[in-house]
Amino acid sequence: MRRFYITTPIYYANDAPHVGSAYTTVNADALARWHRLLGDETKFLTGVDEHGQKVADAAEKSGFSPHDWTERMSARFLEAWDALGIQYDDFIRTTEPRHHESVQKFLGTIYDNGYIYKDVYQGLYCVSCEDYYTIESSDQGRCPIHGSDLTEMEEENWFFKLSAFEDRLIEYFDAHPDFVTPETKRNEAYSFLKSGLKDISITRTSISWGVPVPWDERHVFYVWYDALINYLTAIGYGRDDDEVEKWWPSSHHLIGKEIIRFHCVWWPAMCMAAGLEPPSHVHVGGWLLIGGQKLGKTMAANGGLKLTDIAPITLIEEFGVDPLRYYLLRETALGNDGEFSLEGILARYNTDLANNLGNLVARVTTVVNSKCAGVGPAPQLESTLRADAETAISESAAAWQRFAPQSALEATWRLIGSTNAYLEQHAPWKMESGAALDAVMGDALEAIRLVAILSSPAMPGVCDEIWRRIGLDGSPADQILEKSAVWGRYPGGRTVVKGDPLFPRMKSDA
Ligand code: ME8
Numbered sequence: 001m002r003r004f005y006i007t008t009p010i011y012y013a014n015d016a017p018h019v020g021s022a023y024t025t026v027n028a029d030a031l032a033r034w035h036r037l038l039g040d041e042t043k044f045l046t047g048v049d050e051h052g053q054k055v056a057d058a059a060e061k062s063g064f065s066p067h068d069w070t071e072r073m074s075a076r077f078l079e080a081w082d083a084l085g086i087q088y089d090d091f092i093r094t095t096e097p098r099h100h101e102s103v104q105k106f107l108g109t110i111y112d113n114g115y116i117y118k119d120v121y122q123g124l125y126c127v128s129c130e131d132y133y134t135i136e137s138s139d140q141g142r143c144p145i146h147g148s149d150l151t152e153m154e155e156e157n158w159f160f161k162l163s164a165f166e167d168r169l170i171e172y173f174d175a176h177p178d179f180v181t182p183e184t185k186r187n188e189a190y191s192f193l194k195s196g197l198k199d200i201s202i203t204r205t206s207i208s209w210g211v212p213v214p215w216d217e218r219h220v221f222y223v224w225y226d227a228l229i230n231y232l233t234a235i236g237y238g239r240d241d242d243e244v245e246k247w248w249p250s251s252h253h254l255i256g257k258e259i260i261r262f263h264c265v266w267w268p269a270m271c272m273a274a275g276l277e278p279p280s281h282v283h284v285g286g287w288l289l290i291g292g293q294k295l296g297k298t299m300a301a302n303g304g305l306k307l308t309d310i311a312p313i314t315l316i317e318e319f320g321v322d323p324l325r326y327y328l329l330r331e332t333a334l335g336n337d338g339e340f341s342l343e344g345i346l347a348r349y350n351t352d353l354a355n356n357l358g359n360l361v362a363r364v365t366t367v368v369n370s371k372c373a374g375v376g377p378a379p380q381l382e383s384t385l386r387a388d389a390e391t392a393i394s395e396s397a398a399a400w401q402r403f404a405p406q407s408a409l410e411a412t413w414r415l416i417g418s419t420n421a422y423l424e425q426h427a428p429w430k431m432e433s434g435a436a437l438d439a440v441m442g443d444a445l446e447a448i449r450l451v452a453i454l455s456s457p458a459m460p461g462v463c464d465e466i467w468r469r470i471g472l473d474g475s476p477a478d479q480i481l482e483k484s485a486v487w488g489r490y491p492g493g494r495t496v497v498k499g500d501p502l503f504p505r506m507k508s509d510a
Helices: 019-037 053-061 066-083 097-112 162-175 183-194 223-227 241-247 257-273 297-303 312-319 321-330 342-371 384-401 405-426 435-455 460-469
Strands: 003-007 041-049 090-093 116-126 131-133 151-160 252-256 281-285 288-290
Touching: 003 019, 003 241, 019 041, 019 066, 019 252, 019 281, 019 288, 019 312, 019 321, 019 405, 041 066, 053 066, 066 090, 066 312, 097 116, 097 223, 097 257, 151 257, 162 183, 162 257, 183 257, 223 257, 252 257, 257 281, 312 321, 312 342, 321 342, 321 405, 321 460, 342 405, 342 435, 342 460, 384 405, 384 435, 405 435, 435 460
Parallel strands: 003 041, 003 252, 041 090, 252 281
Antiparallel strands: 116 131, 116 151
C-alpha cells in the first residue's frame, strides 16, 4: 500500500493561531484528504512548539507559568483546527513526555556519534525568530526580519558540527532534485549550503524552559533543535523502530519560506548525524501578506496589525468554514506570496462559489424536482460533458500530486463552467419532461458528483451536502478515486433534494 506522511510546521505557542498558520494547515489538510481519496495510508501531523524563549517570554508577560500558558494556547490551536475541519491524525505538543524521550534519544545518538562538542557562543540573537545572527547577516545590528534589537549573547554551549555535513548535503541535493520544491526555494537552500556552513550552538543555560540535555542537565536544548525532531517523535522514534521504518524517510514537510534553512539544511544534517536518511521532501509555501507585510504574530506586536480581527474563527463566522478553506487554497499558488484581503474572500465567495458551484447545484436540483419528479436520471455514457469531466479529473489529480491545490481547483472549476454552459446550451428548464431532458439532467448530475469528489479535499462539508442532495449515500470522502472518479457512475433513480442555497450571495458590506 502507498503511504503518505505530511506535516505542518509546529506553531509557536506564544499566541493563538492566525490566518497565516491556518494557511499552511489547510493546505496540508487538503493534501492529506486528497491522498486518503487515492487510498494511500495517510498520516497528517500538526502541533505546537511550546519551548523556547519566545514562548517563555509571552507566558511571563501574561502572568502565566510557561506550562499554564502553553496549555491555554494549545487548546486555542485545537479549537481553531477543529473549527476549520482539519482532520489531523496526530497533534504533537513538544512538552509531551514522548517528545522529550525522542529528543533525548536522537540528540544523545548524535552526541555518541561525535558530532556535538562544547564551546563558548558569542553573538547576536533574535527572540522573535529564535535565531542567531552575525553582524554581517543582521541589518546594522537589528533583526533583518523583525527590525527589532538583537540580544548579545555569550554562553558556554554545546555545538553541533553542522560544517561536517556540507559535502554530504550537497551530494544529497544533487542526487534528489525534488528534495525541496518549488525550484526557486530549492536554489535558495542550495546557495545557502554552498556559501559554507558554520557549526551551531544547540543548547542554552540562560533559560530552563526546554528539553534537558541528557549528558549535561544544566542545559536545555535550543528550541529549534527540539522542534525539528517532532517529525520523528510522532512516528515513534526511540520507542517503536517498526513505525519509524514504516514512515521514514518518505515524508512531506510543508513549511513557510522563512524556515527553509532549518528544514532544508539543519534538519537533513541532523538526520545524517543520527544515522538516518534525511526527509524526502520539503515543500515551501510563500507568505500571505497584508499590504505587502507578513501576517505574523510578531509583526502584529511591532507594527500594530490587529491579528485578532483575522483569527480563523472570526473569518469562519463571517464567511463559513468551506469558503474560507476554498479561498486559502484557491487564491494563491502554494510557493508564491499572496495578498490576503476580506474583499478577496468575498469575491471568490460570490463568483466561484455562489455564481458557479452554488448556481449549478441549484439549477440541477430545481429542474430534477420540477420536471423529473425529484428522481435523478442516470447519465449518458457518451456525452459532450464526458471529455471535459475526464480532463478535469486528470488535470486536478496531476495538480494535487505536485502539491498545487490552486491548479487542482482551477481544473475542477473549469468542469463547473462547462457544465453550466452545457445547461445553458440545452436549457432544460424550457424542455418537456422525457428522455431528452433526462439525458441532460443525468449528465449534469454526474458532473456534479465528480465535482463533489474533486472538491472534497478543499470543502469537505459542502461536498458532503451536495452528495446528499443528489441522493448519494455516505460521503465523497468514502470514495476511492480510481473507482469513483470515472464518468458514468452516478446510478440514477435517486431522490434529489432541492435545499436552501449552498452559498447565499453576500454583499460587500457583509
Ligand atoms: O516557525 N503566511 O513557528 P511559527 C503564510 N515553531 N504562512 C504563514 C504566515 C503567513 N503570513 N505566518 C505564519 C515556527 N505562517 C516554528 C516552526 S517546525 C519544526 C518549527 C506559517 O508559529 C508558515 O507555515 O512562527 C510558517 O512557516 C509557520 O506558520 C511559522 O509558524
